[in-house]
Amino acid sequence: MQDMLTNIWRLTSYISNRFIQFLEDLVHRDTNRWTRNFRVTPGLFSSVHCAKGYTGSTSSQPPQIGGENNGIGERKVSNNCKELLVDKRSVILNVNYIFSTIPSILLKRIKSRAWKTWHGSSDDIGWLQHAPEMPPVQDGTSRFLELLSDIRNGEHSLPTSFVYLLIPGLFSNHGPLYFVAPKRFFSKMGLACHIAKVNSEASVEHNALELKQYIEEIYWGSGKPVMLLGHSKGGIDAAAALSIYWSDLKDKVAGLALVQSPYGGTPIASDILREGQIGDKATRRIMELIICKIIKGDIRAMEDLTYEKRKEFIMKHKLSLDIPLISFHSEASMAPGVLATLTHIAHAELPSLPLLKFSIDESDSYVESGRQVPVMIPASAAMAVSALHLRLRYGAKSDGLVTCCDAEVPGSVVVRPNMKLDHAWMVYSSKHRNSNEPNACEMCEALLALLVELGDTKREVEQIL
Template identity: 30%
Template sequence: MTQSLPDAPLPPPPTPTPTPAPVRESSAIARLSRSLRGLPPAERWWGPGCGGMAGWLQRSAGALPAEDLTPRFKALLARVREGEPVLPDAAKRHQYVLVRGMLGDELPGYLLDNVQRLEQRGLEVREASVDTEGLMADNVAVLREALLDAEHFGRSVVLVGHSKGGVECTATLALHPELRRVVRAVVTLQAPYGGSSIAHDLATAPEMRRLIDFAFPLLFHGVSRSVEELSYTSRMEFIRKHPYPDGVPTVSLATSRLSRLSSLYPLERYLHDRYGYASDGMVTALDAEVPGAGVVRLDDLDHADAALRALPGLGRYHPGDLTEAMVALALDAR
């Protein structure tokens, strides 16, 4: 007789292996987050920041006073808004080179209205091919070539620079004063000529410096040192070595705003509450004035609204109107 074996329990069915999801390339934000998590903690910073530094250039011995052109600007702006011509006939003799500021390559519509307005007035306009997150020396080289190219074809140039672009316009003439012969006028729009409070704090606070050292190359393919170049320390050193040459017809737009309607309100509030600075959110009004230049001072314009069209009801100015009036002032300057 065959002995029967006891029934053995059946083994559990194998667990199905899930099909792996397709591998996706990690986003720039994810890569940045992983990079920052892998770093040792930044040094805790309780420094004074840029307290007392705004307006250092005006307080310097021998600093040339700026001429207040605000009343003339407002009269021109009113005419521009009514559709009246304000540019002289001689304006068409020049080429207009517009220079973008920091992150200008990343912002849709940046300087678009400014360029279109000048083109609508029959002017020859070109945008300089600067790297808006690059080093000043490299961008100065680009502007130098643009000026030499215009000279080769017998054209004089009006330089119009917004923010960092305005700093690079003035730096080009400071480093290459012989090119003064090519330049009819310079217009700086909210340029941190004396330095940027925000850039200074970003560059000198260890926690913030760690962020820009990783964010700039990773997100914008830029150079974090380009932020440091706009700090007060760097601007003091540059201006003392390379002062802006005399005799260049120059007008500067210096602005501030403190309004919850502003897209830059948190930065405006930060500079106001921490330092007592009147700023446009990126640059204090004092630091946007080029010594010896004509200056337009407005207290209801933030840093974005001179180069980007604001949403209806949030801004009081149109970038094209501002640019047309500022160029008219510059061409009238001697």
């Protein structure tokens, strides 16, 4: 790095010196040509042409050399021509000054970009905890674990008086199994449960409007208030809908649980899209190619998760505390064994090949379903590597994409389970499942059960007051 800066310095100095020499030669050549064309006497220029061009006289006739006004005219000619030479010398000095400062300006810019790249999101992580006038959070982990234990023992307490809406996060349109398992789990219990059909790659404000219309449609169709559970960006979209359209939704929404949502922002998005760092324009072009051209999304979907955009939005749109709020976050495992973990993401369909039927009872639909195979990707391994990166660079605990402190919504009840869960665990199932540990469906049920309890407690307090 030092050798490169030294070479840049030498090249810049060489170019600037050559350019300055060129300007000096040009000015001296013009000066010599100018003095050869006019007669010069000691102390003054006596050319009629010089007097005509540079005396500054308001008269249309050039002053005559000789006679009564000879001394005055000569002094005017001499002074103005000297001023012309002084101006040319000052131009040379200014050019010298400008080009002598170019290398220092270039070095300062390189240092600024290098520092901004190295510093990254160090000053932004956890900014919600230090922001003035932010309400404190409450710890609801112990009660959550109690409800989770009851659910695993077969005690289910979710009432049928609500409609439960699951809101997926970024890139969920490309994961057909996103929230499918929890929805089936709730439906088997006789609960009205839906997965919000929103464009996961759209901006937060765009999805906020879509969710507002979606909630109103559910409410007017069922007559029941809606319980919201949003994962990742889905929680941000839901919170934005309540913040912007609270007057329209306050009687239709019973609570909101934000699961691993970067409410304060995420260093992953900020470090990728931060302006003023090394390679910022090239990185942005790559992300625009991936999101806008390949995925057919909106770059604002990722921009809205940066610290800069989240600060701007939260300060502009306040989230009401009149409804129960839960923030759930976790820490990803960074153990070496996680690197071999495969996550069940979606299904890929095999080409239409003739498959043999081994019995007459096998239907055509069964044979067709046999052409679909599960897609396994190392999502857990990627989250582990990302979590290790955030821990080493910023010293922050995270699920691989969202730091724990940035997932805590001010004024909410925070759930901090002592479990190693990565960012994709709550919506996708792992290939290696331990029956002795709770699964994602049971975790979602416990969060919603806690949300219902908070709503009941809030109504009881309001009745007493």
